[in-house]
Amino acid sequence: MIKIAIIGAGSEWGRRFGVDILSHQWPTEVKMTMMDVSGERLKPIVDVTSKTIDAHNLKAFTVEGTLDREAALKGADYVIASFAIGGNAYCGPVYALDVTIPMKYGVKQAVADTIGPGGIFRALRTAPVMMSTLDDMKRLCPNALLLNYVNPMAILTWVAYEYCNIPFIGLCHSVQGTSRSLAHLLGAPYDEVSYKVAGINHMAWFVEFKWQGQDMLAAIREKVKDTPDVRCDMCTHFGHFVTESPQHMSEYVPYYRKSDDLLERFELSKNEGHSLHFPTKGGRTYDYLMSKKRYSDAEGRPEKIQRQIAGEEPIALEKSYEYASEIMIAQETGKPFTFNGNVKNRGCIANLPYDCCAEVPCTVDKTGIHPQYFGKLPSHLAGLCLTNISVQRLTVEAIIEKNLEKAFHAMLLDPLTSAVCGTAEIKKMFDEMVEAEKEYLTCYM
Numbered sequence: 326m327i328k329i330a331i332i333g334a335g336s337e338w339g340r341r342f343g344v345d346i347l348s349h350q351w352p353t354e355v356k357m358t359m360m361d362v363s364g365e366r367l368k369p370i371v372d373v374t375s376k377t378i379d380a381h382n383l384k385a386f387t388v389e390g391t392l393d394r395e396a397a398l399k400g401a402d403y404v405i406a407s408f409a410i411g412g413n414a415y416c417g418p419v420y421a422l423d424v425t426i427p428m429k430y431g432v433k434q435a436v437a438d439t440i441g442p443g444g445i446f447r448a449l450r451t452a453p454v455m456m457s458t459l460d461d462m463k464r465l466c467p468n469a470l471l472l473n474y475v476n477p478m479a480i481l482t483w484v485a486y487e488y489c490n491i492p493f494i495g496l497c498h499s500v501q502g503t504s505r506s507l508a509h510l511l512g513a514p515y516d517e518v519s520y521k522v523a524g525i526n527h528m529a530w531f532v533e534f535k536w537q538g539q540d541m542l543a544a545i546r547e548k549v550k551d552t553p554d555v556r557c558d559m560c561t562h563f564g565h566f567v568t569e570s571p572q573h574m575s576e577y578v579p580y581y582r583k584s585d586d587l588l589e590r591f592e593l594s595k596n597e598g599h600s601l602h603f604p605t606k607g608g609r610t611y612d613y614l615m616s617k618k619r620y621s622d623a624e625g626r627p628e629k630i631q632r633q634i635a636g637e638e639p640i641a642l643e644k645s646y647e648y649a650s651e652i653m654i655a656q657e658t659g660k661p662f663t664f665n666g667n668v669k670n671r672g673c674i675a676n677l678p679y680d681c682c683a684e685v686p687c688t689v690d691k692t693g694i695h696p697q698y699f700g701k702l703p704s705h706l707a708g709l710c711l712t713n714i715s716v717q718r719l720t721v722e723a724i725i726e727k728n729l730e731k732a733f734h735a736m737l738l739d740p741l742t743s744a745v746c747g748t749a750e751i752k753k754m755f756d757e758m759v760e761a762e763k764e765y766l767t768c769y770m
Contacts, residue, residue, distance in 0.1 A: 326354045327657065330401040330466075332394060332458060333408025334359035335366030338474060340630065342405055343374040345650035347383055348642055352657055357388045360397035361408075366576060368390070375628045377640045383631065394461060401466040403653050406458065407474045410450045411765055414438070414476075422761045423447060430754045433582050433743045435572035438476040439527050440716045442742060445735050448480040448760055450765035452724040455481050459489050462571055470656070470694075472649045478526040478667055479682040479713075483721045486669040486682070493684065494652070494694055495667025497526055499568035501646040507534055510548055511541055521686070523674055523699045525710045525717075526667050527569040528577055529684045530702065534566070555581055555591050563705060568684075577713055579744035652689050659691040668696045676701045681714045712740050729759065729769045 331342055339359055357374065361367035367595050371390035372713035378386050382440070391397050411419025424434055424441030437443025455475065459729060462469055470492040475481055500522050508515045510621045513536045521533035545566055549557035555571035559578075567574055572593065575581040581591050583585060588594045632638040644650065655662035662688060668685035673696050677683055686697045702710070719735035722728065733755045736742055742751060759766060 326356055327403070327653075328349060328358065328401045329403045329405065329653070330397040330469075331357065331359045331405045331407065332397060333361060333406060333475070334370055334390070335361030335363050336370070336414075338407035339367075339370040339379075339672065340373060341645050341647060342407070342649060343370070343388065344377065344535055344642060345644050345647060346653075347374075347377055347381070347386055348644035349650055349654045351385065354385045354387070357386070358397045358401070359388065359390045360392065360394055360606045361390075362392060362541065364390075364392055369627065369630045369634065372634045373640070374493050376634055377642065380640050381642050385583065394458065395465060398458075398461050398465045398469075401462075401469045403468050404458075404466065404471045405463060405474065405649055406455070406471060408451075408454065408538065409475070410447075410454055411762070419450070419762060419765065422758065426758050426761060427742070427754060431583075432742050432754070433588065434741070435576050435582070436513070437576070439573065439577065440477065440713055440720075440735075440738055441576050441739055442478070442758060444477045445716070445720050445732055445739070446762055448484075448724065449729075449732060449769065450762060451475060451477075452481060452484050453768050455485065456488055459485060459491050459493075462491050463489060467491070470494065470653075472652060473667075476650075477720075479684075480717050480720050480724075482526075482667045483669070483680075483682040483717060484724055486680075487721065491767075492693065494687070495526065495684075496648050497667070497684070498647055499527060499570075499667075500529065500665040500684075501648075503531070503566070503568045505646075507531070507541075507545060508536075511536060511544060513541075515576075522568060522665055523683065523685045523702060524568070525677075525682065525713060526684045527573055528710055528713055529568040529665065530706045531568070532703070532706075533564045534669050553591055554558065555593070558591065560657075563709070565703070565746060569752075576741055579740045582741055583744045584682045609702075652694070655689045656691060656693070661688050661690045663688045666694065666696070668694075671696070673697065674699050674702055674707070676704065676707045677710060678714060678718075680718065711739075723769075726767050729766075 359371050367390050412696050423437045423446055427442040429498040434441050434443050473495045478495045485493045487577050504520050508518045517537050519535045522529050522531050524530045545594045549560050555575045560566045581587050588615045633640050667682050667684050671683050674683050685699050688695050715738050716735045723731035736755050
């Protein structure tokens, strides 16, 4: 029997992973153990997964739920991490602090989960939990592969490689999503395109995109020219399309979010419009202008799951394009699968630091995951990546050394923050965030 532990399963991610796993033909029976700290969030995910098993007569699968992480990890062959610390990852009270405090200082983040003030603080409070999970794995399932979906992806993957030798891969869906968007842009059937992508998570670059063997980069540049969109503008001026969404990408460079005029010009403010109010323990209320779509999606998912559990809505067995289940099935069957993963660079991208976290093509088979040598990125693309890697490196050092001063230095180097604020303002903002989130930062105090 194969045991798959999903840590942080009480979310849409838990539901998605469950369906993906059930969509494959496995060589033996599979047991999914779903774990979350919230029984209220976990139960419907376990129930709807069980309902899916019954509805499709999938007798080789079983699912169970637990609030005990050690019980979930014991004897696991694979571990999927999809947890958040401090409430809902993208609409919880601590996330609101990540966004609203920098906003006071003019740092208008969009997602705040990768670098920037929000990404740095998300890393500070999340990394200790990731490290303790790895400690548990060393005792309870030392040979298991950890498939990480927790952000900030590059920082946490870098921390994991520095911290221990548990098999670890960081996974995202930027490459799959953007490659589909580019195929659609060209009017090309997706199964007729091929591409080559490398860089860092949320800033990887399409250095090759072919349709039926023909190079299409020039056609892509022509189609996106003069489009008021961050990625299109980056492609126009840097010559290559980047993997991440316009909202995300605008946070990692100093060009798009430092004035209201720029936000309007590149249509970056149109998705922000639902005001949420988060009371903190100290009685203070923070407002966060949240995406209307994100809010409605988050509100609508539990109701849909309850309808499926009650038998009022059919449950489709449709696999997503997330990589996790494909990686596990490839390792179990030996049939190779190629994907873009986040790993320690180790020279895969020759002009990025050896020890950084790089997002590169990888192949997985029965013997494990094998990152591919990529070579050099075009120098100007590597230069953009390096601005983010500097922030990542200092944040990793802050975490490993338990040194908040290095986290402050990381914020000083952040491209967007330094484009908007002076050093004294950054220090004031950093100190305010430390004070607001101190209950999650005790290991650094």
